[in-house]
Amino acid sequence: MPKYYHDDPRWADIDALPQDDGGPYPLAAIAYTDEYSEAMSYLRAVMARNEMSERVLELTEHIIDMNPAHYTVWLYRAKVLSATNSDLSREIAWLNPTALRHLKNYQIWHHRQTIIDKLDSHVGEADFIATMLEQDAKNYHVWSYRQWLVKRFALFPGKGGADGEWDGEKELKWTEGMIEADVRNNSAWNHRWFVVLGGREGETVSDDFIKREIDYAQAAIRKAPQNQSSWNYLRGIVRHAKLPVSALKDFALEFATLESSDQVHSCHALDLLAEIYAAEENTWDEAAKAFELLATKYDPVRAQYWKYRQGLLRQGGVVA
Amino acid sequence: MATVVPVAGDESKFQHSKHINFWRRCLKTFLPHQYTSNDANRMTFAFFILSALDLLGNLQAALSAEERQGHIEWVYHCQLPEGGFRAFPGADFGSQRNDENKIWDPAHIPATFFALLVLALLGDDLQRVKRREILIWLNRMQRPDGSFGETLREDGRIEGGNDTRFGYMSTGIRWILRGNVEGSVDGVPDINVDKFVECIRNSETYDGGISETKFHEAHAGFTSCAVSALSFIDRLPLHEKASPQPDDYLHGISNLPLTLHWLASRQTLTLDEEDTIDKFADETDSAATCHDSRSFVKLRSYPSKAGELSFKWQPTSHFELQWVGINGRANKIADTCYAYWVCVPLKVLDHLELVDQRPIRRWLLDKTQHLVGGFGKLPGDAPDIYHAYLGLAVLAMFGEPGLKDFDAALCMSNDAKRYIESLLWRREIVGNEEVSKEGERAI
Ligand SMILES: [Zn+2]
Numbered sequence: 001m002p003k004y005y006h007d008d009p010r011w012a013d014i015d016a017l018p019q020d021d022g023g024p025y026p027l028a029a030i031a032y033t034d035e036y037s038e039a040m041s042y043l044r045a046v047m048a049r050n051e052m053s054e055r056v057l058e059l060t061e062h063i064i065d066m067n068p069a070h071y072t073v074w075l076y077r078a079k080v081l082s083a084t085n086s087d088l089s090r091e092i093a094w095l096n097p098t099a100l101r102h103l104k105n106y107q108i109w110h111h112r113q114t115i116i117d118k119l120d121s122h123v124g125e126a127d128f129i130a131t132m133l134e135q136d137a138k139n140y141h142v143w144s145y146r147q148w149l150v151k152r153f154a155l156f157p158g159k160g161g162a163d164g165e166w167d168g169e170k171e172l173k174w175t176e177g178m179i180e181a182d183v184r185n186n187s188a189w190n191h192r193w194f195v196v197l198g199g200r201e202g203e204t205v206s207d208d209f210i211k212r213e214i215d216y217a218q219a220a221i222r223k224a225p226q227n228q229s230s231w232n233y234l235r236g237i238v239r240h241a242k243l244p245v246s247a248l249k250d251f252a253l254e255f256a257t258l259e260s261s262d263q264v265h266s267c268h269a270l271d272l273l274a275e276i277y278a279a280e281e282n283t284w285d286e287a288a289k290a291f292e293l294l295a296t297k298y299d300p301v302r303a304q305y306w307k308y309r310q311g312l313l314r315q316g317g318v319v320a
Numbered sequence: 321m322a323t324v325v326p327v328a329g330d331e332s333k334f335q336h337s338k339h340i341n342f343w344r345r346c347l348k349t350f351l352p353h354q355y356t357s358n359d360a361n362r363m364t365f366a367f368f369i370l371s372a373l374d375l376l377g378n379l380q381a382a383l384s385a386e387e388r389q390g391h392i393e394w395v396y397h398c399q400l401p402e403g404g405f406r407a408f409p410g411a412d413f414g415s416q417r418n419d420e421n422k423i424w425d426p427a428h429i430p431a432t433f434f435a436l437l438v439l440a441l442l443g444d445d446l447q448r449v450k451r452r453e454i455l456i457w458l459n460r461m462q463r464p465d466g467s468f469g470e471t472l473r474e475d476g477r478i479e480g481g482n483d484t485r486f487g488y489m490s491t492g493i494r495w496i497l498r499g500n501v502e503g504s505v506d507g508v509p510d511i512n513v514d515k516f517v518e519c520i521r522n523s524e525t526y527d528g529g530i531s532e533t534k535f536h537e538a539h540a541g542f543t544s545c546a547v548s549a550l551s552f553i554d555r556l557p558l559h560e561k562a563s564p565q566p567d568d569y570l571h572g573i574s575n576l577p578l579t580l581h582w583l584a585s586r587q588t589l590t591l592d593e594e595d596t597i598d599k600f601a602d603e604t605d606s607a608a609t610c611h612d613s614r615s616f617v618k619l620r621s622y623p624s625k626a627g628e629l630s631f632k633w634q635p636t637s638h639f640e641l642q643w644v645g646i647n648g649r650a651n652k653i654a655d656t657c658y659a660y661w662v663c664v665p666l667k668v669l670d671h672l673e674l675v676d677q678r679p680i681r682r683w684l685l686d687k688t689q690h691l692v693g694g695f696g697k698l699p700g701d702a703p704d705i706y707h708a709y710l711g712l713a714v715l716a717m718f719g720e721p722g723l724k725d726f727d728a729a730l731c732m733s734n735d736a737k738r739y740i741e742s743l744l745w746r747r748e749i750v751g752n753e754e755v756s757k758e759g760e761r762a763i
Contacts, residue, residue, distance in 0.1 A: 033353050
């Protein structure tokens, strides 16, 4: 049911401010519905007089539902919420279904951060995120928002902030659960990186830590050898620890050898082997062979890239 | 040049006249009400519509002198008295605008960037643009961490994410209005270029991509915006081909080989939802699981002949390689717009040769190009302005006959870029700087 304001006595005091589309030759003009045109006319009217009232909250809800990307309607709403001393938990209750209706909207998350920051409590947020991730387990905004919560409420492992409900150890466990549910969810892998390293910026990482992360990634690779997310994570950790890439040689050989091309179970293992061989001049022939296998048989989608990498060998073996 | 072996799919055809029809419709008639959720993107969409027709070589023919002038007036109608542009007329209070309520109608970074490009496409000389005001405002739009936002609040706080999209458009505005001149122009100091480069370096990820902000997931859109921004400010990584002299400047992309690896890895054979189903039950088996292991399993069962051919720069007849799509993040499905967000940084980094353009072109033409013109997001999807423009831009980048030469960083034709560079007031700014630099060296 469309909602109108001109016949609503509560809005009788407002002179709607119609849109001036800027002359006879507008660009990207939209065939607005009457409902949207009218609601926007009332929005302009109340914004123009900086009205801070309960009814403005209703009006902004209405606009947001039709046009959540309106960049000032959110800011206006936030100001009205604070001017009218509104119950912020009610705001969150409204935001939950609104976020589910507008999965790709950015503003909604910024608004949510503002509100949760003021509420100074993350109660209910983990459940809300779970609902959102059920819709789309790789929703970029949701993962970004979760990072914000972890930082805001100090939910890094071993960094305090333990309140029983949600703490750093639980965050790491939850992340593992997400990877368990879909080992190829790159957002979950990235979140692990953030959880284990985001709270220790500037610190040197211990050998135990590095070993734990390498073991974790390797176990995931054994489960699904053709998964770029876990390989990228493994190589990222090794690079972060400043270990030579050759430290991973035996592991890569579990999934690929140059001797028998039928024993390649992962193009990512072959990619890694190529890089290891390319790093030493005396194994450049092996590197060239690995690049050729990738280009011709195991990863021909990227044939031109592998050819380029092979060409770099002649120029001195510059690789990632 | 290798001998061309005819293969199925060579008949892939770019439907030039259908695309003109699609974009003419967008220009001449109201967009359907489904675009209401994009009301606040009208200036951006105005750019897509005009630039698409420009790329198609049809913009001149599409507009009468009166219409052209009328559209220019429309853009200036969106200029704010204090400088900068609003993104849509819906934010305008008209005669009721005053100092108290103008905070709800602020200058908007994307709108300002695209308004300048739209004016250039329409042949306006930008003389009525409040250029000095925009440059002052641009300084206020940069945060201490080097990032840029979307709008400014009354208390001076910068709203909007601190990701590279706004950095891209801010450095784009700077490039249009003052080239890459360092120091003050017209008494207005420059943005903090070093701090911005640092901000980009902070958003590099462990797998070589660039993310929204530090520790977020690598994403092709943010990678593309970062690389193009670096080109606007002349801080791209020094190129291995040119064996350049190291300079004293901080450059972005701290590990170029890793970034190239990440960009090349965005090519995928997962083109639609069906491809994502793991029929081999080798690992996770769910429709929501989107990955490339299936393509690996498929491909490794083939004899290597076709792969060998493609390795030797021959057109491949390998059925599975007929169409190659591009995704925006690891283990995601291909999507038309990501062909753009991945090919742009490759092109700007002078490495477009790392992808085989032919199967990507076939994917766009056979799978996401629509019967009525334009491109959709996924195979079979109806076209929308955003995907239609970005799909077209990729083909222009690939040198598709019938499309104009394309400048990847600026996202428009080289013709249009040269027009901006030819503007007299700009030549005075950019030219003078070059002269003064020469002068300094002479001293
Ligand atoms: Zn898309």
